[in-house]
Amino acid sequence: DTAVSQTPKYLVTQMGNDKSIKCEQNLGHDTMYWYKQDSKKFLKIMFSYNNKELIINETVPNRFSPKSPDKAHLNLHINSLELGDSAVYFCASSQGSGGYNEQFFGPGTRLTVL
Amino acid sequence: RKEVEQDPGPFNVPEGATVAFNCTYSNSASQSFFWYRQDCRKEPKLLMSVYSSGNEDGRFTAQLNRASQYISLLIRDSKLSDSATYLCVVTNTGKLIFGQGTTLQVKP
Numbered sequence: 001d002t003a004v005s006q007t008p009k010y011l012v013t014q015m016g017n018d019k020s021i022k023c024e025q026n027l028g029h030d031t032m033y034w035y036k037q038d039s040k041k042f043l044k045i046m047f048s049y050n051n052k053e054l055i056i057n058e059t060v061p062n063r064f065s066p067k068s069p070d071k072a073h074l075n076l077h078i079n080s081l082e083l084g085d086s087a088v089y090f091c092a093s094s095q096g097s098g099g100y101n102e103q104f105f106g107p108g109t110r111l112t113v114l
Numbered sequence: 115r116k117e118v119e120q121d122p123g124p125f126n127v128p129e130g131a132t133v134a135f136n137c138t139y140s141n142s143a144s145q146s147f148f149w150y151r152q153d154c155r156k157e158p159k160l161l162m163s164v165y166s167s168g169n170e171d172g173r174f175t176a177q178l179n180r181a182s183q184y185i186s187l188l189i190r191d192s193k194l195s196d197s198a199t200y201l202c203v204v205t206n207t208g209k210l211i212f213g214q215g216t217t218l219q220v221k222p
Contacts, residue, residue: 040214041214045210048209090158098208099210100205102163
């Protein structure tokens with residue numbers, strides 16, 4: 001009965017490849033997020049969707065494309081992977097989009113680009 | 115200058131000690147304030163929200179000083195299980211902005 005789940009947990013791939021990470025939440029929340037945590041441990045928001053609509057799109061290379069097929073799912077596709085994309089990617093969800101409510105995070109996907 | 119600044123530590127303290135973490139934020143328009151906790155190689159989890167009047171949850175006390183743009187977290191009677199990274203978080207324009215985190219190691 002995991003609240004926010006992500007797959008895969010680990011992803012090791014070569015530069016130039018395309019990969020996807022999937023996220024699902026069973027909390028009934030209307031807002032989902034993608035965050036990137038780099039090697040210095042800074043956690044930064046990349047995207048946010050509210051009811052399947054993109055509401056936050058930070059300065060992220062357009063090689064990153066999020067897709068939200070429904071409120072419970074938010075996937076992240078990354079094209080032409082680069083070494084600098086190596087990081088832990090966390091999905092999160094919350095009820096409401098104003099940043100006032102608790103965000104629940106998934107376990108993270110550790111991406112290593114070789 | 116980073117929007118949310120924290121001393122990364124580590125803070126090494128013995129069990130039973132009282133320890134305090136501080137955090138400053140640069141945007142005076144920040145609206146909401148939180149402390150999240152992140153265990154090694156795990157996801158962040160909300161520890162507590164921070165209110166202007168200060169708030170307490172068991173051994174944990176959070177304070178907010180809007181005039182100085184300063185947030186603090188006090189942990190009393192530290193337990194081994196308190197060892198983690200504590201992330202100071204503020205909300206700006208609907209986004210959570212995370213500090214780098216302060217690492218706490220509680221030793222027996």
